[in-house]
Amino acid sequence: MNWLVAEQLRRNAARRDAWSDYAAHRAETTARIVAAARSQNDQLCVLGAGNGDDLDLPAITCAYGQSHLVDIDADALARGLDRQPASQRQNVRLHGGIDLTGCWQLLANRPRGTALSDAEIEQILERSTSGQRMELPGRFDVVASTCVISQVIDSVVLALGPTHPRLLEVVLALRTNHLRLMAGRLVPGGRAVLVTDFVSSDTLPSLRSEHEPDWAALLAQITAQGNFFHGLNPRNLLAVFKTDPALAARAIDARLTGLWRWRQARRVYAVAAIEFDAIACG
Numbered sequence: 651m652n653w654l655v656a657e658q659l660r661r662n663a664a665r666r667d668a669w670s671d672y673a674a675h676r677a678e679t680t681a682r683i684v685a686a687a688r689s690q691n692d693q694l695c696v697l698g699a700g701n702g703d704d705l706d707l708p709a710i711t712c713a714y715g716q717s718h719l720v721d722i723d724a725d726a727l728a729r730g731l732d733r734q735p736a737s738q739r740q741n742v743r744l745h746g747g748i749d750l751t752g753c754w755q756l757l758a759n760r761p762r763g764t765a766l767s768d769a770e771i772e773q774i775l776e777r778s779t780s781g782q783r784m785e786l787p788g789r790f791d792v793v794a795s796t797c798v799i800s801q802v803i804d805s806v807v808l809a810l811g812p813t814h815p816r817l818l819e820v821v822l823a824l825r826t827n828h829l830r831l832m833a834g835r836l837v838p839g840g841r842a843v844l845v846t847d848f849v850s851s852d853t854l855p856s857l858r859s860e861h862e863p864d865w866a867a868l869l870a871q872i873t874a875q876g877n878f879f880h881g882l883n884p885r886n887l888l889a890v891f892k893t894d895p896a897l898a899a900r901a902i903d904a905r906l907t908g909l910w911r912w913r914q915a916r917r918v919y920a921v922a923a924i925e926f927d928a929i930a931c932g
C-alpha cells in the first residue's frame with residue numbers, strides 16, 4: 651500500500667468515534683444532498699464518503715433510489731454503513747479502494763519527504779487529467795463531494811512538500827480535475843454538490859468566536875490575506891467554472907449555496923457548499 655493511502659486510512663481510523671463532532675456539519679451537508687434529489691429513483695454518488703460522519707444515511711437513502719459511496723478507504727466505508735440499520739443498507743453500494751485523483755501511485759512513488767523531479771511532476775499532471783476513468787457504474791443524477799477535495803490537495807502538499815516550486819501548479823490541476831470529475835459523472839441536467847473546508851482556526855482564530863461570522867467580511871479578509879487552504883477559496887473555486895474550458899462546456903450555474911462552521915475538538919473549520927448543474931443537452 652502506498653504511503654498516501656496509508657496516511658488516509660490512519661486519519662479515518664483516528665476519527666472513527668467522531669460522529670457527534672459532525673452533527674451540525676452533517677445536517678448542513680445532508681440537507682443539500684437531499685434537496686438536490688428530484689425523484690426518489692435518482693442515483694446519487696458521494697465522493698470521499700469515508701466514515702460517513704457527514705452523511706445522514708437514513709435521510710439520504712429515503713431521498714434516492716440508490717446511493718453509491720466512493721472512497722480510497724474501503725474499511726471506512728464499511729464502518730459507516732455498519733452503523734446503519736439493515737433496512738437502510740440495501741440501496742447503498744460501496745466503492746472502496748478508488749483513488750479519485752488517478753495519480754496517487756505516482757505522487758507517493760518516492761519515500762515521504764523526497765523531492766519529486768520535473769519529469770515526475772509532468773507524469774502526475776498527465777495522469778491526473780486522464781485519470782477520470784473511475785470504475786463506477788455510469789453517470790449519476792447527483793454527485794456530491796464531501797470534504798475530500800481538501801484531502802486531495804493536502805496529499806499534494808505531503809508528497810511535494812510545502813516549498814516545492816511546482817506545488818501550486820499541481821494543486822490547481824488536481825482541484826480542476828476534481829471539479830471536472832464531478833461534472834463528467836453527471837447525467838445531462840444532473841446536479842453537483844461540492845462541500846469543502848477552506849480555512850481553519852489555526853490561521854483564522856476568529857472562527858472560534860461564539861458569534862456567527864459576517865461571511866462576506868470573512869471571505870474578503872481571507873482573500874486579501876491569502877489565508878485559505880491552497881486553491882480552496884470559495885470565490886476562486888467559482889471562478890474556475892468560467893476559466894476552465896472543459897468545465898464551462900459541461901457545467902452551468904455554479905453558485906455558493908452555504909457557508910458554515912464545523913467545530914471539531916481541536917479546531918474549527920469554515921466550510922462552503924458550491925452547487926452546479928450539468929448542461930441539460932450534454
Ligand SMILES: C[S@@+](CC[C@H](N)C(=O)[O-])C[C@H]1O[C@@H](n2cnc3c(N)ncnc32)[C@H](O)[C@@H]1O
Pocket residue numbers: 658659662698699700701702703704705720721722723726748749750751754796797798801802805
Ligand atoms: C476529511 S474525510 C471527509 C469526511 C468523510 N466524508 C466522513 O464523513 O468521514 C476525507 C475522505 O476522503 C478520502 N480521500 C482522500 N483522498 C482521496 C482520494 N485521492 N481518493 C479517494 N478518496 C480519498 C479519505 O479516505 C476520507 O475518507
